Amino acid sequence: AQKVTQAQTEISVVEKEDVTLDCVYETRDTTYYLFWYKQPPSGELVFLIRRNSFDEQNEISGRYSWNFQKSTSSFNFTITASQVVDSAVYFCALSEVSIQGAQKLVFGQGTRLTINP
């Protein structure tokens, strides 16, 4: 069965510090997709990034960067120079295909990130 583990339940840092959120996944598929979502206090999940299993290039988007390593089944997320607005719950998710051929997302339990001023 597919599984996503986010071992860090809560992280608290001071503004401007760098912070890394860990994500480890398990799958038997050779082709799969990984996602990161942000859930601010309003509750709505916001899509951040998608990565397919054949693309191990790291990605940077402003202060956000993602490190995908198939060898360790990890897809970690780093925020550089954190800001108070980054405070949210962050979810890592793995996409699988159901027996009916539909996409199913398997979510980790989430990491609550608090950035203190």
Place this chain on the structure above:
Amino acid sequence: DGGITQSPKYLFRKEGQNVTLSCEQNLNHDAMYWYRQDPGQGLRLIYYSQIVNDFQKGDIAEGYSVSREKKESFPLTVTSAQKNPTAFYLCASSIGTSPYNEQFFGPGTRLTVL
């Protein structure tokens, strides 16, 4: 603006009552999903629908029912058979059912059983 709307934002229910949560999208997406989120836990899939008039059970479908009579609407009914219904419910949609597609989420409905 395109997006997903869920109503109501907060819902209170007495034990033994059925309640229906609304989810509407104007993104013209084929696929729609319902998730349940409990404190400190990830999202768990309740039901999903790939096309109109078709839907499948997710991982925790017991005590819930859905319908998909229109492409833009996917209401969820929480029945009295659901043992522990107090939770945050999120509706999502995606353009198709490829594992590549990202899902777009609504703002959620927080259900409390009194």
